Amino acid sequence: MNVKLTTLETQTRPGAAGIVRALLASLAGALVPGLGHALLRKWDRAVVFLGSISLMFMIGLRLEGRLFNPDFSDLFSSLKFIADAGNGLLYWVCWFRGLGAGEPTAYTFDFGNVFIYTAGLLNMLIIVDAFDIAMGRKR
C-alpha cells in the first residue's frame, strides 16, 4: 500500500507563558464576555460577544427573568444557577444588587429566563474559544 503524505502539519506546543496567557484570556472572558478576545486582540469578536451577551442578559432581566441563586440542593437548581452564572460579572453584580428577582406570574417570565440561560451558556463557548485561540489551536 502506497501512502503519500502531501502535507505535514507541525504543531508547536505552547510554553508556560502561552498556557498562562490562555488561562488569563479564559478568566477575563469568564468575568466579562468578550474580554478574553480583546486581550488576544480579536477586536471584532470581542465587540460582537460583549454586545450580544450583554444585550441578551439585559433583555432577559427586562422580561422579568430570574437570576437563580447558588443552590445545589437539586440537579435543576444547580443547572439553572450554572447557566446564569456563565454571564460572569453581569450575573454577580446584578445578583448582589438584588436585581433579577423575577416575576413567575409575568407572561414573559419564561422568555426572560431563556435569554439569561442562553447568554450564560454562549459565554461558556466564548471562553473555550478564547482559550483555543490563545493556545494556538485556532486563529
Added chain:
Amino acid sequence: MKDHLLWLVVLSLLTSLVFTFLSRRRAKERLRYFLLVFFSFVLLSIIAGWLMRPLPF
C-alpha cells in the same frame, strides 16, 4: 412585549451572531453562515412549536 415571534427572532438573531463569529472568519463566509443559522433557528423553532401543539401541557 408579549409577542412570542418577536422574542424568538431576537433570540435567534443574537445567538446566530455569536455562533457565526465563533466559527467563521471571513466576512463573506460569515454572512452566509449567519443567514443559514438564523433562518434555521427560526424555521425549526416554528416547526417544533407546531409539533408540540397537540401535547397536553
